Amino acid sequence: MAFKRMKTIKNPRKRKGEQTLGQLYPTNGKSKVLKRREWRGVKDTLYDYYRWLYIMSILARFISKPRNIKAMFRYRWMANYLAVPHMMDKFTLGLRDEALRITHTAMNFVIYDVAKTMDNIFRGDRRTGNDEEYSRHCVLTDENAMTAFMMGFDETKAILREVPTMFVANLLTQYSTTHYLDVAQEFGLPGDVCPMPEAEAGISIDDDFAVLGCCAVQVNTTCDGSLMGNGVIAHRLEKEYGIPTFQLAAPMRHREDDVQKYAAEDIKAAIKFVEEHAGEKWNWTRYFECAKRVNDATRKRLEWLDVNSTYYPQFVGSVFSLYNDTNYMGNCGRSPEFPPIDKKLLKLVHKGYQRKSMMAPEYRHRCIIWGVQPQYNIHMLYWMMHCWGVVPLTDMLSMVNTRMIAEEDTPENREQAYYDMAWLNENMIMRNRTHGGYKVLVDELWDFCEMMNADMVMMWEHMSCKALDGMHGMFEEQGRERGIHVVWVCHDLCDPRVYTRQAIRDEFSQYMRTVMREEPLDPTIEHIPDENMW
Amino acid sequence: MKDLKYLLYFENLLQNANNELIEQAKAEGNICAAFTCENLPEPLMNLGNAFSVRLFAPNSGSVDIATYYMTNLLCETSRALLERAIEGGFNFADCLIAADGCTMMNRAAENMELLHTMDEGKKKFFYEFMEIPLKADENGVELLVLQCKNHILKPLKEKYGIDVSDEAILKAVEEHNHVCRLIRELSEFRKEEDPRITGYEFAVLTLATYVCPKHLLIDKLEETVEEVRNREPDGKKWRARVMVVGSEVDDVAFIKLIEDCGTYVCADRFCFGSFPGRMPIEIDENSDEDILTQVCRHYVYWGMCPRMMNMEKVYGRKKYVNDIAKEYNADGIIYEQVKFCDPWAYERMLGSHMLREDYGFPVLSVDRPYNIASAAGQMRTRVQAFVESIEIKKLQGGAK
Numbered sequence: 001m002a003f004k005r006m007k008t009i010k011n012p013r014k015r016k017g018e019q020t021l022g023q024l025y026p027t028n029g030k031s032k033v034l035k036r037r038e039w040r041g042v043k044d045t046l047y048d049y050y051r052w053l054y055i056m057s058i059l060a061r062f063i064s065k066p067r068n069i070k071a072m073f074r075y076r077w078m079a080n081y082l083a084v085p086h087m088m089d090k091f092t093l094g095l096r097d098e099a100l101r102i103t104h105t106a107m108n109f110v111i112y113d114v115a116k117t118m119d120n121i122f123r124g125d126r127r128t129g130n131d132e133e134y135s136r137h138c139v140l141t142d143e144n145a146m147t148a149f150m151m152g153f154d155e156t157k158a159i160l161r162e163v164p165t166m167f168v169a170n171l172l173t174q175y176s177t178t179h180y181l182d183v184a185q186e187f188g189l190p191g192d193v194c195p196m197p198e199a200e201a202g203i204s205i206d207d208d209f210a211v212l213g214c215c216a217v218q219v220n221t222t223c224d225g226s227l228m229g230n231g232v233i234a235h236r237l238e239k240e241y242g243i244p245t246f247q248l249a250a251p252m253r254h255r256e257d258d259v260q261k262y263a264a265e266d267i268k269a270a271i272k273f274v275e276e277h278a279g280e281k282w283n284w285t286r287y288f289e290c291a292k293r294v295n296d297a298t299r300k301r302l303e304w305l306d307v308n309s310t311y312y313p314q315f316v317g318s319v320f321s322l323y324n325d326t327n328y329m330g331n332c333g334r335s336p337e338f339p340p341i342d343k344k345l346l347k348l349v350h351k352g353y354q355r356k357s358m359m360a361p362e363y364r365h366r367c368i369i370w371g372v373q374p375q376y377n378i379h380m381l382y383w384m385m386h387c388w389g390v391v392p393l394t395d396m397l398s399m400v401n402t403r404m405i406a407e408e409d410t411p412e413n414r415e416q417a418y419y420d421m422a423w424l425n426e427n428m429i430m431r432n433r434t435h436g437g438y439k440v441l442v443d444e445l446w447d448f449c450e451m452m453n454a455d456m457v458m459m460w461e462h463m464s465c466k467a468l469d470g471m472h473g474m475f476e477e478q479g480r481e482r483g484i485h486v487v488w489v490c491h492d493l494c495d496p497r498v499y500t501r502q503a504i505r506d507e508f509s510q511y512m513r514t515v516m517r518e519e520p521l522d523p524t525i526e527h528i529p530d531e532n533m534w
Numbered sequence: 535m536k537d538l539k540y541l542l543y544f545e546n547l548l549q550n551a552n553n554e555l556i557e558q559a560k561a562e563g564n565i566c567a568a569f570t571c572e573n574l575p576e577p578l579m580n581l582g583n584a585f586s587v588r589l590f591a592p593n594s595g596s597v598d599i600a601t602y603y604m605t606n607l608l609c610e611t612s613r614a615l616l617e618r619a620i621e622g623g624f625n626f627a628d629c630l631i632a633a634d635g636c637t638m639m640n641r642a643a644e645n646m647e648l649l650h651t652m653d654e655g656k657k658k659f660f661y662e663f664m665e666i667p668l669k670a671d672e673n674g675v676e677l678l679v680l681q682c683k684n685h686i687l688k689p690l691k692e693k694y695g696i697d698v699s700d701e702a703i704l705k706a707v708e709e710h711n712h713v714c715r716l717i718r719e720l721s722e723f724r725k726e727e728d729p730r731i732t733g734y735e736f737a738v739l740t741l742a743t744y745v746c747p748k749h750l751l752i753d754k755l756e757e758t759v760e761e762v763r764n765r766e767p768d769g770k771k772w773r774a775r776v777m778v779v780g781s782e783v784d785d786v787a788f789i790k791l792i793e794d795c796g797t798y799v800c801a802d803r804f805c806f807g808s809f810p811g812r813m814p815i816e817i818d819e820n821s822d823e824d825i826l827t828q829v830c831r832h833y834v835y836w837g838m839c840p841r842m843m844n845m846e847k848v849y850g851r852k853k854y855v856n857d858i859a860k861e862y863n864a865d866g867i868i869y870e871q872v873k874f875c876d877p878w879a880y881e882r883m884l885g886s887h888m889l890r891e892d893y894g895f896p897v898l899s900v901d902r903p904y905n906i907a908s909a910a911g912q913m914r915t916r917v918q919a920f921v922e923s924i925e926i927k928k929l930q931g932g933a934k
Contacts, residue, residue: 224841227843228840231884232884247845252634252665253634258665259677261680438648470644472605473602
């Protein structure tokens, strides 16, 4: 079968500001940050600068509290947060107009949310804030956990302590996890397991997690590694800190009808566990308020994806993924602060679409990003666009639940709600694809390619992700049969020592040159000396 | 000691996945239910004229084709099985019942299905994928019952007309228990100071009970038990006694290698080993509960799979190892893991620390290839060093 080929779309508007992005990178190979700020024309540069000041104000507010300063000296991973402004520069590089505003709106809110989470963590942390009363109302949950089982609690807070400690830290600086990986391996864990749960286990072994909460709820999230890492963390929580843990089971074959009751029953058990330890009763009124917000977020995500299916995608790239992760899972309808941001984003998306705004001089390929992204190089999706004109329409982690959940408080819906929470729990980001059989991982990818008119799949081959690697041959064969280019790009999730950022980019560039016979749109960024950058 | 009369016979059965007993059972018109996970209730695949065979890939060499399909980062067991399936080595199977247990084994089974490795020209062939409980509780029992009904009993009945009644299940459990009791009796001899059965012989016999039709194995197994009862130990001085814990040991040469270093393997606790896989299933026929539920309850509560994630199980597994090690007078524990196996990688790490620090056992923690031949030298060195360390501790009279 002949390979699909999409028509190249040229950007009719002249791009304001820098034309070649490579000149922003330091050439000495030592500097951690860009040489200078990007010139994007007067209006966009001013907007970008104003947002930069906003980020600095979030950081200033955070660090003004003594307990947070104390935490800065206690926790090794806190040093990564010096790189927050630089992270935004990575995500906004080369962006103008609506795309710039969408990225700032979404990501700035994520920064605000993470800062709030950290502030809450240190408030209750026994070593820093030590607010015992507050800590009694906190429930620790996993980094990749869907917080649906907390939707009906008013006072009790879900604390995703692994998010700032590991997940976000690695977005900020690429070497943030290496110390913890070494700790875990020195303790006896092989180096071939997924480095994310491995790093989390390492943080626990190193005793570098904040310690708070009346209890913890762990979930078998994305993989065997995540599931097994929980045991290591729970061991320390229970034996050393006296924090009881509950393991919430999410079935693997989550699309099958004959597992839903099992999942729903365990949600009930988790809620009961939290009620007992936090001393708060489940509130159905609050639950259904949250459920409405979950549905609202689902509708908005589908609308963004609709626009991305057109010739003029607007909300794309790593920020699309990160914002969806935060809203869908970490928030899961619990915060009323998200819907206004969703609304604002949708407005910008519609505006950009109407104006046919583009993010690069031309779009050559429409690409779906599949697999698990390298946390330390997640911004590469923008690089693909600027360097090669490949538009990342969506990514695997954003293709989550599309089903509406019950949102009216009726007796029947109260029973249905357990099934809805279980469904959300089963459909956490990533696990809804890595588990559930090959249909959800392989077959549905081709459906999405059809739906979004993609001619290319950029396949992140996370070398320690066994669930994805196990279907390697099938992706290859079926992609060929369907005439879709499958570009394999290998990485090791959060360990840049194994695969550097440039090694990752090289794999992509090699395919573009040798198979696609194309030349870069911006050759100055084909090779970037960012091995030592944050 | 005098060689066991049937040792060579049993060893030969392990030389090929499609062994002579499978061929005999198939020739007699029986239905072969192939399976891949220790969490699947075996008796349910031995109903009527169906017999269960646990897939394994003895004498695996190159796994190149499987590596193309699953990359070289997946555990060698899953790749070896897929390779063997692609080669046609499992064509004797009439169905494959897989568990979505450990991810890699699940992917191996999915590739087998997508590549039509076993079903060519077999109209009644079916692939089934089961959900396995992640915790030992009554919710898990209920799940396993439903899964067994939908993914084992229903297709066996519909496709092959197998009798899946309570009576049939009870009969299969009785046969299963008979095999388990024979293995248990052999196992008891391992407690002796001068044991009359080697760990290697025991491993051969135990593995054979998983990969052969049980009903064709029983007579020789009974004879062997009788032979061991009357066997004279040779008074060999073992340097140490160890318990082996970890991933499945399909290559019994691994146990032989350990024993060749002068170390007696006195107990085993691995996937498809005798603990807990060959513990008889206790059935109360007077109970109100049906037989199926009782069988499932046994598998949920007795299961020691590292993927069981409730903390009672996490701690319980280590205690279980400790209890067996004490009962069998082990001097040390070898935690082993097939390279790239995630569940056992974590279990090995936590287990080796807890058994050392909380229970006071010397522990050797190693990973190994599926076929030990490719790393025999390295493994021998590790085991020798471990035995020496145990000996030195004994000499110095220090803590165990």
